[in-house]
Amino acid sequence: MKTATKPPKRSAPATRPANPSTTRKPAAKKPAARAATRLAEPATGHVLLELKALAKELNKAAKGLGKSGAGNPKEVSAILGNVERMTADAATKSLIEAESAKMIVAGTLDTLNKDWNRRDIETALRGVTGHLTNIMVAQEFQDLAGQALRKATKALVGAIIVVEGGGSTDEQRLSQKDVDSLLRELMP
Amino acid sequence: MADRTALKFLVVDDFSTMRRIVRNLLKELGFLHVEEAEDGAVALARLKHGGIDVVVSDWNMPNMDGLTLLQSVRADPALKHLPVLMITAEAKKENIIAAAQAGASGYIVKPFTAATLHEKFEKIFERMGV
Numbered sequence: 001m002k003t004a005t006k007p008p009k010r011s012a013p014a015t016r017p018a019n020p021s022t023t024r025k026p027a028a029k030k031p032a033a034r035a036a037t038r039l040a041e042p043a044t045g046h047v048l049l050e051l052k053a054l055a056k057e058l059n060k061a062a063k064g065l066g067k068s069g070a071g072n073p074k075e076v077s078a079i080l081g082n083v084e085r086m087t088a089d090a091a092t093k094s095l096i097e098a099e100s101a102k103m104i105v106a107g108t109l110d111t112l113n114k115d116w117n118r119r120d121i122e123t124a125l126r127g128v129t130g131h132l133t134n135i136m137v138a139q140e141f142q143d144l145a146g147q148a149l150r151k152a153t154k155a156l157v158g159a160i161i162v163v164e165g166g167g168s169t170d171e172q173r174l175s176q177k178d179v180d181s182l183l184r185e186l187m188p
Numbered sequence: 189m190a191d192r193t194a195l196k197f198l199v200v201d202d203f204s205t206m207r208r209i210v211r212n213l214l215k216e217l218g219f220l221h222v223e224e225a226e227d228g229a230v231a232l233a234r235l236k237h238g239g240i241d242v243v244v245s246d247w248n249m250p251n252m253d254g255l256t257l258l259q260s261v262r263a264d265p266a267l268k269h270l271p272v273l274m275i276t277a278e279a280k281k282e283n284i285i286a287a288a289q290a291g292a293s294g295y296i297v298k299p300f301t302a303a304t305l306h307e308k309f310e311k312i313f314e315r316m317g318v
Contacts, residue, residue: 091205136212140299143203173279176297186288
């Protein structure tokens with residue numbers, strides 16, 4: 001009778017420790033096509049809440065950068081990439097909210113047909129529109145932050161460091177006033 | 189005076205958020221005909237098809253940057269008349285000089301305000317006679 005021979009012991013396959021840089025973070029929420037359902041919400045307040053949430057996320061990301069990013073360019077690169085994507089999503093969402101609110105304001109202005117205090121209502125609504133415009137313009141941070149993040153990523157992975165887009169020191173950057181003066185000299 | 193709200197704009201920037209901001213600001217000023225391009229190469233191809241009256245362009249973009257786009261527009265007899273407004277984070281003296289020498293119609297540094305954009309467009313329209 002043959003005795004069963006045990007197969008030779010194999011050492012357990014090495015398991016890689018979880019690598020934070022490869023761990024997928026949950027995908028950022030897509031800018032929801034939910035504008036239609038938010039018509040009734042106070043749009044300005046909602047946008048400000050979104051911006052506050054974004055500031056919290058950025059703060060968290062910055063802390064994560066300090067803890068785990070030091071000395072590991074790949075991790076830093078991933079974190080920075082996530083920040084860029086997150087800011088893009090948040091900016092898009094904010095803009096959708098702002099656009100929906102502006103549609104409400106435009107619709108309200110068009111249908112006003114009561115004389116009671118109409119001027120005050122119209123003035124207030126136009127004021128809201130102006131405020132919403134400022135919220136939209138404030139989203140420029142995403143562009144500038146994105147450019148800065150790309151430069152940081154390039155620096156961290158040892159690529160050519162290109163001084164571009166906001167890379168100059170504050171002393172070298174001209175203000176809009178300086179730009180206008182210089183252009184008047186160059187193109188009288 | 190021609191109806192300036194019929195003007196067609198091409199907004200060129202590799203950041204979709206910035207294109208969206210400029211589009212919305214143009215809408216506030218009454219300009220509804222706005223197309224977009226994500227870099228200078230796509231923009232130049234679109235311009236060669238015709239039908240665009242004003243170009244608003246960033247500087248730093250992949251494939252073809254804004255300065256090269258401007259130079260290409262000025263070198264093309266069919267396009268050289270087009271107003272090109274630069275909106276860019278590049279704010280060093282040499283950048284302004286390079287843009288002026290290349291024939292930029294205006295130059296706005298980021299971050300900018302809606303009022304600045306309006307002011308620069310008014311200057312461009314004055315020169316266009318609209």
